[in-house]
Structure formats: structure tokens, C-alpha cells
Amino acid sequence: MPQGQPAVVPDDGMTTRQRRNRPLLAVHTGPGKGKSTAAFGLALRAWNQGWPIGVFQFVKSAKWKVGEENALRVLGASGEGGTVAWHKMGEGWSWVQRDGQDSNEDKAREGWEQVKRDLAAETYKLYVLDEFAYPLHWGWIDTAEVVETLRTRPGNQHVVVTGRNAPRELIDAADLVTEMTKVKHPMDAGQKGQRGIEW
């Protein structure tokens, strides 16, 4: 419930307002569906608040999640809410000017370096680091460095990380963690993904 009461009120010297407006680190993990879709749903709320939103897609395919991307681009350009900047590893990142012979590991690290620069500059108020749990899980990016960077990020910047195998240290550092559990999926019954539902 949006107006719910917390179970405990900590003795941390902060007012309710101060505590309420702390920047959040959210993690959507687990084997089920909805990790990214819930993050993009969160982006709708942020957009409605007029917040600048930065999406960093840490996936190989530039086509994946094109529905969410198109929708958020239209919203960002509508002039009615916040702005949306959408960055795709699958297209080699928009800020990388060179030829693009880097490995996926290199590209993932380039993405993280840009996130660090944007966090330092307070470029966005919501960061969607989509599928970012994978390069952490695979050891391509150092989780301890990510946790420390997020822990010390300036201002009031919210960060959502999605991906199946979020490392324990990231979960420990997060304020809000949801695990999506697969109860049933049509692929189990031999059905392939379909347009408009899966992408």
C-alpha cells in the first residue's frame, strides 16, 4: 500500500521526511518473469514525477525490449513528464565513437564506466541498469566496486538493477529486493515466445 506504515521506526536521528526521501537501490532478481518489466514500470512513475531517467541495457541484442524502449522514448519526448535517455550495449553504446570490436566484457565495463560518470555528475534521478546483474555474476565487473560506488553516490539518485543472479553483496547493499519466482511458463508447455508479450 502506498501510504503504508513501516513496521519499525529506527532511532537513526533522521526525520520521517529525511528517511522517506533517501535514494533507493532496488534489485529485481530471480528466475521468474517481470524483473525488467517491473523496472520499466517503475520508470513510468519516475517519468510521471518529471524525473530525468537513464536506462542502460546491459544485453547483447539491440532489439530486445524494443517495446519498452519505444514507449519510454515517446514518453520522454512528450514534454509531459521526465526525460528518458536510453543506452544500449547491443549497439555498442551511443557515447562510444570507435569501431566497436570490443568484447561483450569490454562493452559491459564501458557501460559501467558511463554509469559511474553519470552518478558523479548526478545526470539522472532514476537509473535502470537492465540485466546488470549478469556482468556482475560473471565477474566482468567487480561487484565490490559497484557496491561502493552506489553506497557513496551523491545526491538523491535512485538505482534499479535487474538480472537473474544478483550477487549477494549487491542484495545486501540494496534497500528493496524482489525475487521473481517462476511458477509456470508457457515455454514449459512447448509454447514459444510471442510478439507483444515477450518483446
Added chain:
Amino acid sequence: MPQGQPAVVPDDGMTTRQRRNRPLLAVHTGPGKGKSTAAFGLALRAWNQGWPIGVFQFVKSAKWKVGEENALRVLGASGEGGTVAWHKMGEGWSWVQRDGQDSNEDKAREGWEQVKRDLAAETYKLYVLDEFAYPLHWGWIDTAEVVETLRTRPGNQHVVVTGRNAPRELIDAADLVTEMTKVKHPMDAGQKGQRGIEW
């Protein structure tokens, strides 16, 4: 993965295309965050396909999820994707003309009656029945009737039901079920919900 291969190919006489394009019943349930946000994320994909979308919010508060609502209204009016019709129980439903002294139970049933009419008329291609699991769980609406109506719905209409305690019969009838599990929530640490994140 959007292009993933199913684990089994059933001997059901259908082609892959026929099987792929079967209408889906999805359920997002469990105590964690993201059930509705993932449903609205799904709506972004449907919008991107140009599908007509009907949202039925089975919640008391008319203000709840105003971020998602505003975003989908802007998208629906953009002329670039599908249309969005947003119906709110919290405002007494737009199609109910009378004074609005009905109980919440009556209102929930009125909402379901409209969903039935729209399914019969094939009004939408995606139905988001947000928080619809609650009136089922509370026995306000008969789950067996809902399951039968959904099982026999005509055409190629996709339905997503959200809500914490989805009845077992609905889960059994669904094609795609995700349970959102709460791992950690800021309210546990004494933090209240904040604008742009929770609503």
C-alpha cells in the same frame, strides 16, 4: 530470452505458429513488489504492437498508480502505438452512470461484468486486471466463473491478472504465473513509501 527454445514440443497437432499465438492468461502474484508494475511493463510492449489495451483497476483508491496511468494515457493518445482505455473502481467505473453508493463488493462485481462484456465483444487485445486477485480471494467474485469465462474467451485476447493471493484455480488455469517474493523492503527498515517510487 525472447527467442528461447521450449524445453518440450507437445504433440498437440498445432503448428509452432499456432501454438505461439495462443492467447495468454498471465498471473502476477505473491507478497513482493512488482506485480502491477510488471503488468504495466507488459502493456508497454502491447502498446508498441499497436494493440488496444484495457486496464481495469480493482482498487479502492482512484489515485493509486497514477504514474502508470498518466504514462499509459499519454502513450495511448500519442497516435504512435495502441490505444489505452483505463477504468478505475476507485472512481466508481467510468461506465457506471448512477450515484455510486455501491459497496466495494458491488463495484468489484460491476467491473468484472464489464470485463465479461468486453471479452465477449473482443474490445481489447490486452486486458490488465489489476489487483483482481483480491476480490477473487475474498469471494466477492466467483473464481470458477472467472476461470470458465477466461477459458472460453473468443479470439486472441491476452489477460494479465495481478494481486497478492491469486486463487489456486486461477493459477491452474493460467499459462504464465510469476510469484513476486519480498526479499527486502525499505519499510522493514522504517522507511515510508516515497513519491516516484511507490506511486
